[in-house]
Amino acid sequence: MARFRQFVQEHEVKDLYLHGRSFTWSNEREVPTLTRIDRAIASVDWDIMHPDSILQALSSSVSDHAPIHLSLSAAFRPRKRFKFEAFWLNLEGFDEALREAWVCDHSIVDPFRRLDALFRNAAEFFQAWGEKKVGNIKLKIAMANTLILRLDVAQESRVLTPAEAWLRRMLKHAVLGMSSLERTIARQRSRIRWLREGDANTKLFHAVANGRRTKNYIASVRVGEEVATTQERKNEVFTEEYVRLIGAFTIESTL
Incomplete structure (x- = not known):
C-alpha cells in the first residue's frame, strides 16, 4: 500500500468522479457498513485525451461489491451550448457586432419575451461571429506547428529563402498568440479564481474544466415510473x- 501511494503521488494521478453512488461496498448487515473501496484513477494526460469519459457504479447483484464501469464516449455534448468568451471584448469589431446582434422583432412587446428573444438572437449571432473571427484554435496551432516543422527540416539541408524565413517567424509569433488565447479560454472555463494571470498550466485548466463537466453531468432523470x-x-x-x-x-x- 505504501508503494501504491508513492506511485499515485509521483505520477500525479487523480481519482475519477463516480456517478450515481457514494459507496461501492457493503458488509450486507441489517445496519450496513458502507465504504467506497472500488476506484479508477487516471493521469492528467489521459483525462485530457478522453474528455467524454464517465465512471458509473453498476448493480452489486449477488456480491458485496458494486462493479464500476468506465465509458469513454458519454454524450456530454449532444448540442453545443453558447458560451460568451471574455476575450471577445478585445477583438476588433466587437462593439459593431454587439449593436448588430442586440435586435429582435419589434412586434414582441412583452418585456420577458422580448428579453428572451434578444438573448437568443445575440447568442446565435456571436456563436457564428466568434467562429469566423477566431475559429478552431487547436487546429490552427497544429497546422502552424506542422508548417514550422517542415521549414525546420528544410533548414537543415539548405538556406531558407527570405519568404520562407519570414513565414517561419510569422508562424512562431502566431503560435505564441494562439497559445496565449487558448490559455485565456481555458482559464475562463476552469473558474479557478486563486490562480494569477501569469499562471499558464494549460493542462491544469483543461483537467479542471473536464472535471467540472463530468461531475455536473446528469446520466438519467426519473419522472414517475x-x-x-x-x-x-x-x-x-x-x-x-x-x-x-x-x-x-x-x-x-x-x-
Whole structure:
C-alpha cells in the first residue's frame, strides 16, 4: 500500500468522479457498513485525451461489491451550448457586432419575451461571429506547428529563402498568440479564481474544466415510473418542469 501511494503521488494521478453512488461496498448487515473501496484513477494526460469519459457504479447483484464501469464516449455534448468568451471584448469589431446582434422583432412587446428573444438572437449571432473571427484554435496551432516543422527540416539541408524565413517567424509569433488565447479560454472555463494571470498550466485548466463537466453531468432523470436517459428526453423533462414551476408564474406576472 505504501508503494501504491508513492506511485499515485509521483505520477500525479487523480481519482475519477463516480456517478450515481457514494459507496461501492457493503458488509450486507441489517445496519450496513458502507465504504467506497472500488476506484479508477487516471493521469492528467489521459483525462485530457478522453474528455467524454464517465465512471458509473453498476448493480452489486449477488456480491458485496458494486462493479464500476468506465465509458469513454458519454454524450456530454449532444448540442453545443453558447458560451460568451471574455476575450471577445478585445477583438476588433466587437462593439459593431454587439449593436448588430442586440435586435429582435419589434412586434414582441412583452418585456420577458422580448428579453428572451434578444438573448437568443445575440447568442446565435456571436456563436457564428466568434467562429469566423477566431475559429478552431487547436487546429490552427497544429497546422502552424506542422508548417514550422517542415521549414525546420528544410533548414537543415539548405538556406531558407527570405519568404520562407519570414513565414517561419510569422508562424512562431502566431503560435505564441494562439497559445496565449487558448490559455485565456481555458482559464475562463476552469473558474479557478486563486490562480494569477501569469499562471499558464494549460493542462491544469483543461483537467479542471473536464472535471467540472463530468461531475455536473446528469446520466438519467426519473419522472414517475419513467427513467429518461437520452439527451432529448432529459431536455424535455427539464423544460416541462421549468414551465410548470416558473413559466406559469411568469405569464401571470406579465398580465
